[in-house]
Amino acid sequence: MTVDSSRWMWAAFACVLWLSLWIRPMRNKLGIWQPIRRVARRLPAQAQAEALLIGYASQGGFGALLAEDLARNLAAGGYPAHARSLHSLSTLDIGKANRMLFIVSTTGEGDAPDNAAAFVSRVMSGTLNLQKLRYGILALGDSSYANFCKFGRQLDAWLISAGAISVFNRIEVDSGHAAALDMWRQAVERFTDHTLAADPLPSRQSALTQRWMLVRREILNSGSPGAPIHHIVLQPMEPAVHWQAGDVGRIWISNNFDEIATSRDYTLASLPQSGYAELMVREVLRPDGQRGLGSGWLGHGLVIGGELRMEIRCNREFHSPGATVPLILIGNGTGLAGLMAHLEVRALAQRLGQPIGPAWLLFGERTSQFDALCSERLEGWLASGVLKRLDRAFSRDAEASAHYVQDFIGLYCELMQQWVSHGAAIYVCGQREGMASGVEAALRQALGETLLEQLTIEGRYRRDVY
Numbered sequence: 001m002t003v004d005s006s007r008w009m010w011a012a013f014a015c016v017l018w019l020s021l022w023i024r025p026m027r028n029k030l031g032i033w034q035p036i037r038r039v040a041r042r043l044p045a046q047a048q049a050e051a052l053l054i055g056y057a058s059q060g061g062f063g064a065l066l067a068e069d070l071a072r073n074l075a076a077g078g079y080p081a082h083a084r085s086l087h088s089l090s091t092l093d094i095g096k097a098n099r100m101l102f103i104v105s106t107t108g109e110g111d112a113p114d115n116a117a118a119f120v121s122r123v124m125s126g127t128l129n130l131q132k133l134r135y136g137i138l139a140l141g142d143s144s145y146a147n148f149c150k151f152g153r154q155l156d157a158w159l160i161s162a163g164a165i166s167v168f169n170r171i172e173v174d175s176g177h178a179a180a181l182d183m184w185r186q187a188v189e190r191f192t193d194h195t196l197a198a199d200p201l202p203s204r205q206s207a208l209t210q211r212w213m214l215v216r217r218e219i220l221n222s223g224s225p226g227a228p229i230h231h232i233v234l235q236p237m238e239p240a241v242h243w244q245a246g247d248v249g250r251i252w253i254s255n256n257f258d259e260i261a262t263s264r265d266y267t268l269a270s271l272p273q274s275g276y277a278e279l280m281v282r283e284v285l286r287p288d289g290q291r292g293l294g295s296g297w298l299g300h301g302l303v304i305g306g307e308l309r310m311e312i313r314c315n316r317e318f319h320s321p322g323a324t325v326p327l328i329l330i331g332n333g334t335g336l337a338g339l340m341a342h343l344e345v346r347a348l349a350q351r352l353g354q355p356i357g358p359a360w361l362l363f364g365e366r367t368s369q370f371d372a373l374c375s376e377r378l379e380g381w382l383a384s385g386v387l388k389r390l391d392r393a394f395s396r397d398a399e400a401s402a403h404y405v406q407d408f409i410g411l412y413c414e415l416m417q418q419w420v421s422h423g424a425a426i427y428v429c430g431q432r433e434g435m436a437s438g439v440e441a442a443l444r445q446a447l448g449e450t451l452l453e454q455l456t457i458e459g460r461y462r463r464d465v466y
Contacts, residue, residue, distance in 0.1 A: 050080075050097075050098060050099070051080035051081055051082055052071075052074065052079070052080065052081040052082075052099055052100070052101065052192065053081075053082065053084065053093070053097050053099070053100045053101075054067045054070060054071050054081060054082065054083040054084070054100070054101045054102075054103065055067075055083075055084055055085075055086050055089055055100060055101070055102050055103075055104075056068075056083060056084075056085060056086065056102070056103040056104065057085070057086045057102075057103075057104040057105060057112060057113045057115055057116030057119070057151065058085075058103075058104075058105050058113055058115065058140075058316075058317055059105050059107040059113035059114060059115075059317065060105070060107075060248065060265075060313070060315050060317070061247075061248075061313070061314050061315035061316040061317050061318070062105070062140065062176065062313065062314075063103045063104065063105045063113075063140050064083075064085070064316050064317065065314055065316065066103050066138070067083035067101075067103045068083045070083070070101070070103075070188065070196075071083040073196050073197050074192065074194060074196070076197065077194060077195070077196070077197065079192055079194045085115045085116075086104070086115060086116040086118075086119035087115045087116060087117070087118045087119055087456060087457050088457065089119060089123065090122070090123065091122070091123050091126060091128060094123060094128065094130065094133070095128055095129075095130070097133055098132055098133060098134065099133070099134050099135070099191075100133060100134075100135045100136075101135065101136050101137075101138070101188065101191070102135060102136070102137045102138065102152075102155060103137075103138045103140070104116065104137065104138070104139055104140065104151055104152045104155055105139075105140040105141065105151070105152075106139070106140070106141045106142075106145075106147065106148070106149050106150050106151040106152060107151075108145075108432050108465075109145065109146065109147055110145070110146070110147025110150030110151065111150075111151065112151045112154075113151070113317075114317070114456065114461075114462070114463050115317060115456070116151070117453075117456065118453050118456055118457055121453075122453075124154075124155070124158050127162075128162045129162065129163055130159065130162040130163050130164040131163035131164070131165075133159070133162075133163075133164040133165070134164070134165050134166075134167050135159060135164055135165070135166060135167065136166065136167055136168050136170075136171075136187060136188070136191055137152055137155060137156050137159075137166070137170045137171070138152075138170075138171050138173065138184045139151070139152020139153065139155075139156075139170055139171065139172045139173065140152070140173050140176075141172065141173070141174060141175075142174065142175050143174045143175070148172070148174070149172045152170060152172065153170070156170050167191055168187045168190070168191065171183050171184045171187060175263075209252070209309050209310070209311045210236060210237070210238050210241065210309070210310060210311075210312075211236075211237040211238055211307055211308075211309060212234040212235065212236055212237060212277065212307065212308055212309070212310050213234065213235045213236075213237055213305060213306070213307055213308075214232065214233070214234060214298075214302050214303070214304055214305065214306050214307075214308065215233050215234065215235045215276070215304065215305075216231075216232075216233035216304070217230055217231065217232055217233070217298075217299070217304065218230070218231050219231075220280070220373050220374070221365075221370050221371045221373065222370065223369070223370040224366055224367060224370040224371050225366055225367065225370075225396060226282075226333075226365075226366045226371065227282050227283045227284070227285060228282070228283045228299065229280055229281070229282045229283070229333070229334060229373065230279075230280070230281045230282075230283065230295070230298060230299040231278065231279075231280060232266075232278065232279040232280075232281055232298055232299075233276050233277075233278050234249075234276060234277040234278075234279070234308070234310065235275070235276055235277075236275075236277070237307065241272075241312045242272055242312075243268060243271075243272055243277075243312045243314075244271075244314075244319050244320065245268075245271065245318075245319065245320045245338075245341035245342045245344065245345050246267070246315050246316075246317075246318030246319045246320065246338060246341065246342070246464065247267075247268055247312055247313060247314055247315050247318075247319075248265050248266065248267055248268065248312075248313040248315050249265070249266050249267075249268050249277055249279060249310050249311070249312060249313070250263050250264070250265050250310065250311040250313050251263060251264050251265075251266065251294065251298070251308055251309070251310045252308065252309040252310070252311075253293055253294050253297050262293065264293070264294030264295075265313070266279040266280075266281060266334075266337070267279075267315075267318075267335075267337050267338035267341070267429065267464055268312075268337070268338075268341055269336075269337035269338070269340045269341055269344075270340075270341060270344060271341065271344045271345065271348060273348060274344075277310070277312075278337070279298075279337060280334040280336060280337040280373075281294070281295050281298050281299060281334065282295065282333060282334045283295045283296070283299050284296070315464065317462060317464075318338065318427070318429075318462055318463075318464040320342055320345045321425045321459070321460070322357075323345055323346050323349040323354060323355070323356045323357065324355055324356060324357045325357050325423065325424070325425055326357045326358050326359075326419055326422055326423055326424035326425070327342065327346075327357065327358075327359045327360070327424060327425055327427065328359075328360045328362070328416065328419055328420075328424050328425070328426045328427070329342060329343070329359065329360065329361045329362065329363075329427050329429075330361075330362045330363075330405060330409075330426065330427070330428045330429075330439055331362075331363055331364075331405070331428060331429040331430040331435070332363065332364040332365060332405055332430040332431060332435040333364075333365060333430055333431060333435075334430070335428075335429035335430025335431065335435070335464070335465075336363060336373050336374065336429075336430075337429070338427075338429035338464045339361060339363070339427065339429050340374065340377075342359075342427060343359060343361070343381055343386055343387065346359060346386045347381060347384075347386045350384065350385070350386060356385075356386065358388040358389075358419075359386065359387050359388055359389075360387070360388060360389040360390075360391075360419065360424075361378065361387055361389070361390050361391070362391045362392075362393075362405050362408045362409075363390075363391070363392050363393070363405060364392070364393040364394070364395065364404055364405030364406075364435065365392070365393075365394060365395075366394060366395055366396045367394050367396045367397055368392070368394045368397050368400075371394065372392065372394075378390055391408050391412075393405045393407060393408060404435070404438060405435060405438075405439065406435070406438035406439045406441070406442040407442075409439065409442035409443060409445075409446050410442055410445070410446065413446045416446055416447070417446065417447065420447060420451070420455070420460075423460075424460070425455075425459075425460040425461070425462070426443070426455065426460065426461045426462070427462050427463075427464075428440075428461075428462070428463040428464070428465065429463070429464045429465065430465060430466075431465065431466065432465040432466055435465075436463060436465040440452075443461075
């Protein structure tokens, strides 16, 4: 190639480059390049997309299940997303997020779930500028309670006050109603511009309705000044689903097997390895003298050999920490059911020759004469080493060293501190009012506010209260 021809080639290249730079803006004005620009905008956004943060607060485990299943569903379709419990989120996490979804339950009389308590005190109590945040909320609740979805509404109001923008109206779900959950699915698809896989919600996979037979029923506290506690034993009439300690049986109450009326939830007291589902049901007496719907039917109306429908509902927030973890179990009344299931985990591991950690049960009821529930089994576990320590408080016994279970926490404060320092988890099951609130106050006094909050964040302080 000659010098002249080389110069001509470079001159031609320069002309072509100049023309392309001049013509492109003109074409943009005419809209010719708009499809290309849309693609250009979309590709980098997908390639470098910030993962969608799904924050959840769940007491019974259903909210956590929804959040984790949604994150997996989106991620499987190439849309980055991850679910995190609210107690693990800091002001920094919320402050730097551009897009979030929240799935939050309300528990008790309008309270935030336990795994959101630290978020409420640490994050929602402060002042944040969240003007760049776009969000949506799914609020789970039960309309039979006065403060339906109260925490979801409080969270929504706080986000708006901080400047965040709600991209769709808060969706409230009453007891897992399918139509509301479908509205949530559609809202998520619009929010993410991503089509979800068929039926991503875990309603059927995690809570399978099955037929069960009542095979045994007995009163555990005959003669008690309190209401009768029925020990209910159910046998599956179909291949049983799997469950873990802490999971819940939702029983559908009906006089006609084909016409489901309503449901009641009971924490399971047994493991599937036994072949039975065991419940503890305290009889409820209404002001008009009538028995409660659920306790009356299970304790008296359903005949031995009769059938019922029950769903096994996953309650991840109360699952076992593992058989080798030191465990402090605290409860009262029918809350013993949930605590017994965790002791069954260790009894099973012991029978299989596996190592187990120490367990300490603190339990409260009315009288030692009539209300020492499941005493034979507990004493057997104490003898075998499944239980290392057993303390029972009886509120009607004048000579008792502790009248309420929370009294033990003050009496054995140093011992409890030692257990916690050696990695113990604290699990509480039973009545929210009175027992659970009293236990929490005593733990704050014994362990300190900071440590108790840290135990909650680490999953070492868990509650199944009602």
